[in-house]
Amino acid sequence: MPPMPGKTLYDKIWDAHVVAEQDGETILYIDLHLIHEVTTPQAFAGLRANHRPVRRPDRTLAVADHNVPTEGQGRGVDAVADDEARLQLQTLERNVQDYGIEFFPMGDVRNGIVHVVGPEQGRTQPGMTIVCGDSHTSTHGAFGALAHGIGTSEVEHVLATQTLRQQKAKNLRVLIEGTPAPGVGAKDFALAVIAAIGTAGGAGYVIEYAGSAVRALSMEGRMTLCNLTIEAGARAGLVAPDATTFDYLQGRPAAPKGGAWEMALPYWRTFFSDPEAVFDREVRIDAAAIAPLVTWGTSPEDVIPVTGLVPDPADFASPDKRASAERALEYMGLRAGQPIAGAAVDVVFIGSCTNSRLEDLRTAAAIAQGRQVAPGVRAMVVPGSGLVKAQAEAEGLDEVFKAAGFDWREPGCSMCLGMNPDRLAPGERCASTSNRNFEGRQGRGGRTHLMSPAMAAAAALAGRIADVREFLR
């Protein structure tokens, strides 16, 4: 008999959650279902229409994040000015009440962006399966949990059955080795991965991030890396849990305590890729070779070093990529061959499920400390949750930002997708720590450049896209 091939981390989590095989699909158990106001109303309506209960309200957690305003949250949902947003928020409140689901309402200190809240509360744990009607659910993979976004029909399916019908993806390992230069971090790693494999490169795969540079990342850094997995086309990204993971989890409200912790730990430690496991594809990236990165176009794969030049559409291989690049340059108001550094920015946004955690705010504040936002630039910091905001305030980061001229806001998804009043006006150029530079994403006609929190802070001070290495102390 041939030796048993090793299992990947993804294989192990998958195998541990198979409920049944039915008609060529696997019914996979879901340990945690995170929900929010935008992608659930039609799912609950479907349950009602079919008289179906929520199978595991205790495995479901609700937040209000996508369209909440980032000021005046204490006035409550009924005071939200936007009629449609208010109706969605009220609909969520009614649904969680009717079905007995735990909910952190707008204004509650525990509320915030769903992908910040889950880990912060200790609900996200290694070896779990986690889904949410939001593509950036990949964030939770940082804990060695299989986590991905689903559509509303699947939200309804999980509410009704606590399972998903799935077909297994392939395994892709991204090895990031070496020590990054000062000013380079997890966001740059993620953009480097997307640049290397393209926005469709990960389609059909689950990515496991490994290598010394990944091991050296904090949980916040790993979350940033896994968060952007979907922009590389893969639904889920994973990092094997280790001491960094367990240290982060211990003592969090929903993490196991006492004897339960002692039981959980050896179980969690089984979640790693066996040395003899075979990956369908492997990509290697040298962390030391990564410069601070920035996007020039309207796809997250349009990445160049901050020292680089805007590319020429004529250099793209396929006709539709050429057409897209030409369109992107026109939309972004850039010329082929122009240095990206020096492009004047109107707005700076530090926030989103990609980069709104404490470490992100600390990094940006370290750049902003004692300096001033350039005249005419509107710079805002939106913490990822009420707890991040409170901790940042306890450390005085809010004072650093405010003294420098940044607007210090209340938590939510905010200008990452502009469903609330935080939006770009047509033609405005924004240095943004978010995850998508799509046309119109941050507001119709808005021009988004994705970058790290340190780079965004540097752009705010310089009033233009700038190399953060000139601002390091």
Place this chain on the structure above:
Amino acid sequence: MQPFTRLDAKLAPLPLANIDTDQIIPKQFLKTVEREGLAKGLFYDLRFDADGREKPDFVLNRPEYKGAGVLVAGDNFGCGSSREHAPWALMDFGIRCVISSSFADIFYSNCFQNGLLPVVLKPDQVQQLMAEAKGGNHLVTVDLEAQTIVAPSGETFRFEIDPTRKEKMLQGLDAIGETLQAAGAIDVYEMKQALAQPWLEGA
């Protein structure tokens, strides 16, 4: 879910790569609590100018493509957010099939929840269909049972599709009802998990 079997319809070309779900249905249309009525937001920024007037040169606004039921687009169609509003909007507009050389994973899954058929063809076949659709003859036949597209020129392209997904789309099956037939297996799984991972209970 609406079943999909066979469709004779006009083909509209959208020759851009990476058409993301923000372009398919911008955020302001996501604040609905309904599934219906999203056609008005489909490709909103491409279809309408800043004053809400139709852009006459956008493909779906041109008279020869009015009522198109099939879209052929560039690589990585549907990338970005998981919003199911994207297939809902396409369906509400009357599009029942999208052809591309590749689709983003979540969008692709969402299509199968709604009876919107995503067809993957080779890049040169996609280019040929776009060229033919631009030429003035726009009728295609999509046959899911046979797994074929008959181009305006009469040439037939065969496409691959997962047999399970194909069967469900042909019949328009309700996934939840089907899974609930395995409720016993879910009960057993939960009992085993409660014993092996008691810390997950009562979280």
